Amino acid sequence: MPDDIRFLCSLHNVGATSSEKSLTIEEISTWIVMEPDKVTENLDKLIKNDYVHMSFIEGARKYHVTIDGIRKVLSMYS
């Protein structure tokens, strides 16, 4: 499984599946135990494919899995 898809699964499983539940890079890094640079690299790829959305919330960049991203994750296990 490609690294970015594995990362997408982890982001989904920690609950970042809507704008209210979106997380900063630092929070993601802590949750899934990954260096922030690597987190950023994966996020950039996933945003390009519309699987992750970035929004500014209270001045911070926060990220959550989109509906297409959720389906991508679920497709692995169904």
Add this chain to the structure above:
Amino acid sequence: MKVCMLTWEFPPRIVGGIARHCLGLAKALVKQDHEVHVVTLDFPGVAMFEDVEGVKVHRVSINLGHPNFLTWTFIFNHFMEKKIAELDRNIGFDIIHVHDWLTASAGVASKHYLSRPLVSTVHSTELGRAQGLNNPDSYLIDGLEWWITYEANKVILCSNSMRGELENHFRVPLEKIAVIPNAIDPSEYARDVDQQAVRRRYGIGHHEEMVVFVGRLVPQKGVEYLIRAVPLILERNNGAKFIIAGDGWSRSHLENVAMSTGYGDRIRFLGFISDRELAELTMSGNALVVPSIYEPFGIVALEGMAAGTPVVAANVGGLADIVEHDRTGVLVYPQDPESIAWGVNKVLTDPGYSQWLIRNAKKKVEDVYSWQAVASRTSEVYEEVCKG
């Protein structure tokens, strides 16, 4: 009867066939005077409770996450258990009906603390999906699948091939198994569709043939073998174009395979599309290919048959029950691009033969695969287990 149906996917949270199966079955059970409560997971933008044509849908919010998928499933099952307990205080369920291992833990727990019978529908097995138990996660999932068949008072399977699989792998006693096929609603394909407009939308010219694949882009669906068949199909039908609808973790690999054939411009990946678009696409194809390596049932083949599109399917699992070779479709060897190309070319080059397949296929769908028939047989299972 008051039924508590557990499923991790329910529309619009659609991943594979389970969501559509649960919706179709639940609606048909309601028509037969059952009270059906579906307990499922939340989805962005959807109400936490809704009434879908009489089906009460209760969505559970997962207020805790974990990066590990299996841990996450145990967490959401815990939230489901709490929801079932809360609902049961007012409703008093007669039966718990679990769909697949993902909600096994909540189903088994509810069976014991509510002292109610448990029915389990096993839609597929990890052994089949992963083509072997190759890692610790697969072993754990396999164990959970065994557990739910052990705990269930009755196990519902969708095809004879699944019955063989569970009998051999989990040693489930035959008397505990009921084989009830999947179904579809043929009325979804009864509407008028401007097929030329649909085909134009996907870049198909007037004299070009459209070959369609619909499904998740994961290895078990065998899409790679269809893509490898493309050059062979084009040798005989040089106007053919290939539309691949769906998404999954192997998409980027499959896109690379498509480019490597030298005919990447003939193969288009659509990603996820809406149900309406999906129906229109299926109705407008010249052939629908189901090249699966493992397929417990194969509802996509039924959809193609109902949509009036000739089906070319791999001779595996439930597809062999649904598609009668040379009568309701064409069966080909699995994992064999040459055989797939042979099947596709057969329907593309002989319109009279295709029409014959379409007529037979539509009749079979109407006669055998209706939701009312499936609901009647499921009701019989409910009655049997409630009698003890």
